Amino acid sequence: MMFDWSQQRLLVIAPHPDDEVLGCGGLLHKAKSAGAEVYVQFLTVGDTADVSDKGFSTASERVGEIKEVADHYRWDDWHIAFPGDDYHLRLDTLPRFEVANIIERQSPISVTSVRPTAVLAPHRLSYNQDHQVAAEAVHTALRPSDARRRHHPCLVLSYEEAADQWRQEPAPAPNMLVELDEAAIEAKIAAMRLYGSQFHDHPHTRSELTLQSLAVLRGMQGGVAFAEGYHATRMLA
Known part of the structure; x- marks a missing residue:
């Protein structure tokens, strides 16, 4: 199936800065x-303990990284819904209604405001609690309704990350593959490098070789050189 990305308005829901690159960084380059x-709704960012030499990254550092990545991709806009340590890695303490409302209508780049043709979000089977909250909130925000009264994106996709394989439920195979060229893979890796606090050497789920390997695997499954895998929840032609 050929898809005309030039006519699309993408809204990406990223629980944290870097999830949008890990999950759909190749598609963001291809579409843009x-x-x-392209609009990116980050749900939260805060000070983060990590395995770097310093042992942590600050929220201000990570916001600076967002700005570099946004310039790299030439996003049309981005927004952080719940900044700060009260929410970072604690989105599961919020009522789903509050998170879904941000996505549906309260954010300056909400579904109601942007009227996207495609929404991309994490998969609900991620081990990360913030990812699970994001996936369920998007599912609620995009519930079936009268399209004359509420905007219905024609394409709703769950993106995958290598770390999502760490879960007890069997990982379903993607049911949609997006072909990527070498430039899109290079752009994805370059963007991940701009997230310097989150990028790691191999072996790590956020290493260059991991990103390349997953793209090669998904490409092989589609008979092409590179691809990203998605789970389509809604696809209205």
């Missing part, structure tokens, strides 16, 4: 290069 609009 074709002429699409």
Whole structure:
């Protein structure tokens, strides 16, 4: 199936800065290069303990990284819904209604405001609690309704990350593959490098070799060189 990305308006829901690159960084390059609009709704960012030499990254550092990545991709806009340590890695303490409302109508780049043709979000089977909250909130925000009264994106996709394989339920195979060229893979890896606090050497789920390997695997499954895998929840032609 051929898909005209040039006519799309993408809204990506990223629980944290870097999830949008890990999950759909190749597609973001492909779509934006074709002429699409791209908006990224981050749910939260805060000080983060990590395995770097310093042992942590600050929220201000990570916001600075977002700005570099946004310039790299030429996003049309981005927004952080729940900044601060009260929410970072604690989104499961919020009522789903509050998170879904941000996505549906309260954010400056909400579904109601942006009227995206495609929404991309994490998969609900991620081990990470913030990812699970994001996936369920998107599912609620995009519930079936009268399209004359509420905006219905025609394409709703769950993106995958290598770390999602760490879960007890069997990982379903993607039911949609998006072909990528070498430039899209290079752009994805370059963007991940801009998230310097989150990028790691191999072996790590956020290493260059991991990103390349997953793209090669998904590409092989589609008979092409590179691809990203998605789970389509809604696809209205």
